Amino acid sequence: MCRVCVYKTNSNLSFSFAGANDVSMIQMADVGVGICGQEGRQAVMASDFAMGQFCFLKRLLLVHGHWNYQRVGYLVLYNFYRNAVFVLMLFWYVLCAAFSTISAVTDWSSVFYSVIYTSVPTIVVGILDKDLSHKTLLCYPKLYGAGYRQESYNLHLFWITMLDTLWQSLVLFYVPLFTYRNSSIDIWSMGSLWTISVVVLVNVHLAMDIRRWVLITHVATWGSIFITYMCMVIIDSIPIFPNYWTIYHLATSRTYWLTILLTTILALLPRFFCKVIHQIFWPSDIQIAREAEILRKGSDQVGLKPDHDINGRV
């Protein structure tokens, strides 16, 4: 019966029960939920999620299932973007270096990019970001349909993200190039500028999409940019590296700071513009529910009581 349900509705089927003889059905389902209780723990051991009571199922699906989907969908797109923008930026440089696969970014920075410079905000957002409070989600079960309609991750979104990544990588590469063409800049200074630009850009991009700012999120996002600078200062203070002293030399130049600012704003402008247009003309259910929750606290029309959290600015 489980298999028949899946084929007929073309959806993800989740099945929850208590019995020990239904273990095969749990394994068959896309998401198996087991209740631990009187009849033993076989169901629990075979399931993806296990709970104590049937009534928890509603929260599991509507609240945690929704949050999980939103977070995972966003994070997959963001991770594609974060890595592709860095690699594409390196690629455009190869076109300027007689196709000789030189990397202007130092080896250490290339390694640290994924590990230190941009990983912590990703993790923090993946754990803590919430689009709607649990009260709204329980009150309006139809909001769960966002997952059913694949609103957080679909092929269309993927290609839009890749197009945006292409634009951002072009801006990242060409703005410093045009600023410093016909000048006496050396390869490692250029690489240093590109490194810090990409880290700032990627973190500000994430900051534009974070829906719930907690102290830890601030520390992770802005702290990553600060840590990047610290790492670059440390790497550039070791005489055996070819990029010795580049950051000190660059940081005194006003052109350097202006270039970073211009790159960040120009790269994110189309994304911001599209976001605003989408929210004006084609608001999604989640967008409307968020607005209702944050801006119309306590209003009878939506019928929500204010959240525990400090409410957003109007």
Add this chain to the structure above:
Amino acid sequence: MNNVNGSVVGSSSGSGDGSAPRRNSKRPKYSRFTQQELPACKPILTPKWVISVFTLIGVVFVPIGIASLMASNDVVEIVDRYDNVCVPPNMTNDKVAYIQNNETDKSCRRTLEVPKHMSQPIYVYYQLDNFYQNHRRYVKSRNDAQLRKHSQENETSGCDPEKRTKDGAPIVPCGLIAWSLFNDTYIFAIGNKNLTVNKKGISWKSDRDHKFGKDVLPKNFQSGPLIGGGKLDDTKPLSEQEDLIVWMRTAALPTFRKLYGRIEQDLNAGDVITVTLENNYNTYSFSGKKKLVLSTSSWLGGKNDFLGIAYLAVGGLCFFLAVAFTIVYLVKPRKLGDPSYLSWNRNPAGH
């Protein structure tokens, strides 16, 4: 991420009576972090925010753009390409042969006119086009350990093909970067008075102090059959060979400038500078160009309109978008949080 209310692990089967005290004892300890109820700020994109952001960007960017453009316009720059005209007329068909021949006369005279008043210091650069100092093989062709210390002069790994002489003696400094040292020279004069070019302090101080040793002397340099560029004074340590240090700071792009020196006096508009240059460096083999550049500098550096124009363009665009969105919000307002926009209220028949 699998935050489920109530305990999951360790629940025992048994006489699951489900009495309230037993259920409460399984509940995990409440903490604001684990229950994700930390105080939070939830920004939302209201019309006010959208218009404010665009206006702010416009207000910040347009003055920066204007200031950058003005700074760039203040810079006076004289650029003179000389590699194509500094070849004697009877040898223009075979420039490579001319440049590679040691007997031919390489000196050349050029005249430059100063268009506007130039205040000191005036930077003298040589600009090379189509020279890929950023090619991977070239960038790696050096040995930093050898450059730093005399005791490491036998370290030549990575310097292929310019690492050792035929007898196996190490070349100091080894590698293609040093081997291809630029060696055109320039002498400036106004009328019959020479302009002194200060060639001290043209390289990075960090390079002079830590990357090029005070006890490292050139050895066996340019001694092979193929001469790639200039020769070095064997008696001066590498930390004082500033032309070499400047050249070894490999440029990022195929069209680049490197500092030759500084003229530390003002030049007036209308002055005619006579440049006596030695056209030694071979750029003819690869269709490269050589240019002599005299330039003042501003708080923004050299002459480059790009930053100014880009800032103005982005600032202007943002002002336009701010106005456009104001009109959109006035013409087609959407009440924020209005439940009638929810998809199941808009088409009650189902989606």
